[in-house]
Amino acid sequence: MQANDEIPGGSPVRDGSDVNGQTVPVLKVESVAKSFGGVRALRNGRLTLRSGTVHALCGGNGAGKSTFLSILMGLIPRDEGRISLKGVDVHFASASEALRHGVAMITQELSPVPELTVAENIYLGREPRKFGYIVDFGRMVEDAAALLKRLQFDVPADAKMSEITLAQCQLVEIAKALSHEADVVIMDEPTSAIGEHEVHVLFDAVKRLKQSGTAIVYVSHKLTEIFEIADEYTVFRDGAFVETGRICDIDRHHLVRQILGHELNSSTLGESTAGADVALAVDSLSDGETFSDITLQVKTGEVLGIYGLVGSGRTEFVETVFGLRRARSGSIKFLGEALPAGVPKESIRRGMAMVTEDRKVSGLVLCESVGHNISLSALRKVSPWGFIRAKAESGIVAAMVSKLRVKCASPAIAVENLSGGNQQKVVFARCLTTNPKLLICDEPTRGIDEGSKQEIYAFLRDFAAKGGSALVVSSEAPEIPQVSDRVAIFRGGRLARVLGTGEISQEAIVNLAS
Structure with a gap:
């Protein structure tokens, strides 16, 4: 693959033409650099974005992606380099200026105003008005409802943000950015807080945007998403441009190697735990609301994966096991002794530790x-x-x-x-400082790069190999087979099936959970 910004082969998308009739990309970034206090955060940042395409910006944490996107949006000034929009050099001094020029961004961190409605959040600061100064709430709700319907986002326009789910909040943020009818839309980890159904809805919306000529910069640590939705890609590593090309010309192994800068060290799962002692025994556990009649065991030296779609009860189940929620019925035994319900302090004292779903909120x-x-x-x-x-x-x-x-x-x-x-x-x-015997991990690799994911997989396998046990919840189907000795499939609040080592595959996991 060539380390340049020309995409080999294929017919060019007509973004516009210069005086010589050559194709002009909707966005072209060349040799952008930025330092903070003498430390080089970005050098040779480059990207060529064409209308009607999805361009994946790939790289591990510390690769320079966030600095690059902040410069594009005018959030921080660049030290060097050139940015051109439809062939015209631009230098945005703020995000609002970038937005006025047709460049919008959906950030990873949600920033809703909880007590305002969905419609008010979408049109915040640019509400439709009567007579030039009175906010037209009726029209605003109608416009928001029409936008959400066009995007096929199942979110009520008149509901308060505090009343809708986290996944719906993410869809509102996406709708808010798309409401500006921008030529360029930057999506930074847009699926980090939504389930598989919402991901499919989002991807359908992205495909419709492509057809209308919108150019999309897509940032995600989920490589499966990149290969499903992106047309082209660019890799940054250690604050610098590495490579660009067409997604159809590479495979996952090549992309991981470019992101990491070296070959991925594959490691195998632990030995069979068929004769091992039972560390955790859950019998007919129910909370009366989100899950019911769950019976399963985790053995010493085992990593048991839990997979299920949003709403399957997987998070509520592990929170109940740890004591953050109180069970309505059933029992939990840990290391052969009954565990009191709803007492996380006792769970910790006996040797449990939990990595919660959202590290920034509860971790x-x-x-x-x-x-x-x-x-x-x-x-x-x-x-x-x-x-x-x-x-x-x-x-x-x-x-x-x-x-x-x-x-x-x-x-x-x-x-x-x-x-x-x-x-x-x-x-x-922090969890390891208590010397736990059982680690409960809810989405332990959410929002982190491929290199860090592999380190966490290796850590969990090593933890189990040394006599510990782990219960790992993940919404990423490709991840579960990499880390699990067995996999418990949750569907509709019930345990659909437990797959043994020889039965685990991505296809089986998805089919059983659907």
Whole structure:
């Protein structure tokens, strides 16, 4: 593959023509660079975007993608380089200026106004008005409803944002960006908070946008999505452009190698656990609302995967096992002893730890340091008389930073300044300070790059190989076979089937969950 910005082969899309009749891309970025405090965050950032295409921007955490997109949207100034829109050089000073020129962005972090309606959120700051100054709420709801219907997003326009689901909030953010009728739409991890049904709805909307001539920059750590939706791709690594080309010319292995900069080290699952002791035994567990009559076991040295669509009860089940929710009926035994319902403190004391679904909401104290986040679950160890012993705390932190290979300038920096992959490693490090025998992981690789995913897979397998057990929930069908010894399939709040090692395949998992 050529390391340049010319897409080999195929018929060019007519974005526009210059004076010589040559095709002009809708967006062309050349040699963009940015430094922060003398540290080079981006060098030689390049991208050629054509009308009516989806262009995947790929790279691990720290590759420079966020800096590149922030420059495109005018959120931060560039130090060097050139950006042209339909052949005309541009230099946006703000996101609103970029939007006025037809460049819109859907960010990974949702920012709804909870007490306003869906329609008010979509048209916030540009509400239709009567007589030039009175907000026309009726028309606004009608316009929003028409937009949502056109996109085939099942979201009520007059509902408050606080009343709809997280997946619906993500669809509203997408609709808000698309309501600007932009020529260029940047989608940064648009599926991170939605289920498979909503992903299909989104992809259908993206295909319709392509047909209308809209150009889309698509950022996702989910490689399966990239190969399904993208036409072209560009890879960044270590803050620099690496390669570009057509998706149809490469395979997953090639893309992973370019993202990581080396061959992927494949590792195998652990030995059979057929004769192993039972670490966790759940019998006829129900919460009366989201799941019922779940019976399964996790053995010592085993990674048991749980797969199910949104609404299948998978998250509610593991939260109940850990004690965050109270069961209506059934029993839980851990290491042979009954576990009291709804008491997470007791679960931790007996040797459980949980990596929650959303690290930023329930896994980390973002404004606190990396060190304080890691030692949070081990405060009793480092403060026997109520005062934290700094030396003991720093020893635990240093050991965990090394063990999990957390990349940070210092444990004293705020954890919010780390990449998503390193933030997730901090969550795992905090869990390990309690010396758990069972790790419950809900979406442990959500929103992190391929390299960090593989490190977490390897860690979980190593944890099991050393006598621990893990219960891993994932909504990514390609991920489950990589990490699981057995897989429990949830469907409609019930356990559909448990697949053994020889039965696990992506096709089987998806079919049973649907």
